[in-house]
């Protein structure tokens with residue numbers, strides 16, 4: 442099947458070309474993101490393959506349908522950027538990669554926690570400059586601390602398992618019951634209790650209308666003074682302006698982000714020669730207790746291989762009219 446990839450980077454092309462040797466699809470890689478101006482470039486392809494920050498609005502879906510597209514293959518888990526009702530209305534089937542390596546994201550969550558706590562990023566620079574002073578590098582033992590996970594799905598559960606290995610008390614809030622929580626020694630709680638008791642709050646729920654700005658001024662007010670807040674899920678779960686206030690008042694003592702609500706204009710591109718116009722983002726960068734990575738939690742060789750494998754399998758299943766186990770419906 443002919444597949445047009447939007448927002449394709451060199452690393453996407455490498456992993457998809459390699460895995461496609463077993464599938465034999467016709468792959469066309471475009472560097473431009475999918476949006477109302479670029480949708481026309483899908484002309485001739487039956488499938489388009491997109492990533493987290495591509496715009497898949499009703500307008501774009503109408504243009505894709507006119508171009509002859511029948512399948513939208515997301516090479517990611519989240520689908521908050523897709524208007525699923527419009528896709529159905531245009532007869533475009535949507536598939537995704539529900540899990541490619543929840544370990545990659547859970548392990549990156551720990552990388553953020555450990556870096557913020559033990560300040561290895563600052564130590565690295567200091568030592569290279571011959572500064573061996575310890576002032577400003579004071580951390581705390583993770584052992585015995587309480588970590589609250591919002592969302593106990595695939596990534597939340599692995600994060601919980603790792604944290605239990607560190608000897609943390611793990612609380613979790615999820616809208617679904619969890620069969621695994623008890624065996625892992627995770628205490629299921631309400632959100633208020635989680636906020637009140639957690640030294641670290643880490644977000645692992647999807648972005649939905651219910652979770653949009655879940656972490657707002659009201660939620661922050663309920664948290665422990667000096668809390669560490671980690672978001673490797675989706676940027677808009679956090680009200681960034683409220684979090685900046687929390688950082689200024691020192692209610693939030695550490696912030697680790699792999700995602701940002703306006704990341705679509707920034708992440709995945711080299712902007713080092715440009716002036717960044719986003720003042721909220723620049724304010725975040727001014728805090729020395731804020732650590733931001735650019736949506737790289739998923740980015741491991743294992744995950745990239747799995748993403749390509751599952752995406753191309755989804756497309757082959759569609760082509761061969763097999764059951765679509767990874768279909769997403771409105």
Ligand SMILES: NC(=O)c1ccc[n+]([C@@H]2O[C@H](COP(=O)([O-])OP(=O)(O)OC[C@H]3O[C@@H](n4cnc5c(N)ncnc54)[C@H](O)[C@@H]3O)[C@@H](O)[C@H]2O)c1
Nearest residue numbers: 519592593594595596615616617645646647673674738739
């Ligand atoms: N940073 C990255 O590179 C990266 C990579 C993959 C996934 N993610 C994000 O991580 C999220 C979690 O991924 P996953 O694979 O664990 O998904 P999952 O579907 O396995 O788990 C999500 C969990 O959140 C729960 N949930 C839903 N609404 C909730 C709410 N209002 N409050 C609390 N919990 C709620 C669900 O019941 C589910 O248990 C994804 O939605 C995606 O946004 C980020």
